[in-house]
Amino acid sequence: MRIDVVSIFPSYFDGLTLSLLGKARDSGILDLNVHDLRDWTGDRHRTVDDTPYGGGAGMVMKPEPWGLALDQLAAEPTRAASVPERVEGRPTIIFPSPAGEVFRQSTARELADREHLIFGCGRYEGIDERVFEEAAALGEVRLISLGDYVLNGGEVAVMAMVEAIGRLIPGVVGNPESLVEESHEDGLLEYPSYTKPSVWRDREVPPILLSGNHGAIAAWRREQQIERTRRRRPDLLPDDEG
Numbered sequence: 660m661r662i663d664v665v666s667i668f669p670s671y672f673d674g675l676t677l678s679l680l681g682k683a684r685d686s687g688i689l690d691l692n693v694h695d696l697r698d699w700t701g702d703r704h705r706t707v708d709d710t711p712y713g714g715g716a717g718m719v720m721k722p723e724p725w726g727l728a729l730d731q732l733a734a735e736p737t738r739a740a741s742v743p744e745r746v747e748g749r750p751t752i753i754f755p756s757p758a759g760e761v762f763r764q765s766t767a768r769e770l771a772d773r774e775h776l777i778f779g780c781g782r783y784e785g786i787d788e789r790v791f792e793e794a795a796a797l798g799e800v801r802l803i804s805l806g807d808y809v810l811n812g813g814e815v816a817v818m819a820m821v822e823a824i825g826r827l828i829p830g831v832v833g834n835p836e837s838l839v840e841e842s843h844e845d846g847l848l849e850y851p852s853y854t855k856p857s858v859w860r861d862r863e864v865p866p867i868l869l870s871g872n873h874g875a876i877a878a879w880r881r882e883q884q885i886e887r888t889r890r891r892r893p894d895l896l897p898d899d900e901g
């Protein structure tokens with residue numbers, strides 16, 4: 660998969676060189692490129708914002724640098740190892756926004772199947788609306804929110820989305836089974852985990868886990884998932900389990 664991120668703060672994404680996503684980049688599974696929006700400005704001050712038409716507080720991101728950036732990146736080929744030949748498909752262009760659809764595990768799964776994602780990180784009061792209209796001519800445009808709260812810009816939201824999507828790309832997480840048994844994959848929260856020692860500060864590991872009875876352990880874990888989900892996230896349960 661190819662991922663392009665456009666931001667006025669590209670160094671936010673230095674963390675993506677670490678850990679599993681860093682390894683995926685090194686091995687060519689993930690072709691991740693971070694770009695400075697100011698590289699597509701033409702003036703001495705590398706200006707990316709201006710005052711809003713109609714008045715109001717704050718600044719709005721100018722359309723011209725965004726237009727040039729998206730035109731260029733949408734036309735570039737995908738070349739990650741998971742894509743053997745040049746793929747002529749259109750990119751999915753994602754703008755993080757508190758006004759977008761909420762990002763879920765199902766969103767991550769859907770986007771992990773795409774060949775080319777472009778993330779455009781807005782700042783200030785947002786991006787000139789015409790940029791979204793232009794982007795729709797280049798690919799599928801998605802406005803996606805990390806949740807019902809407001810961040811200072813899209814960078815932190817994109818970090819979270821790239822990690823959630825990137826770890827679902829085959830080969831990124833060493834043991835694919837660990838992806839199956841985690842929170843949200845089956846619509847429930849994850850069951851509790853324990854390791855040695857079996858007694859720690861007088862706290863015992865639930866004896867069933869030491870029983871060797873795999874059927875009973877699986878049933879217990881399922882009960883724990885339902886109980887935790889009922890307690891912490893009842894909104895996730897279907898009506899007959901809530």
Ligand code: ADE
Pocket residue numbers: 755756757803804805806807808809810811812813816
């Ligand atoms: N930008 C500002 N707040 C955001 C949010 N909650 N999700 C995505 N992008 C954002």
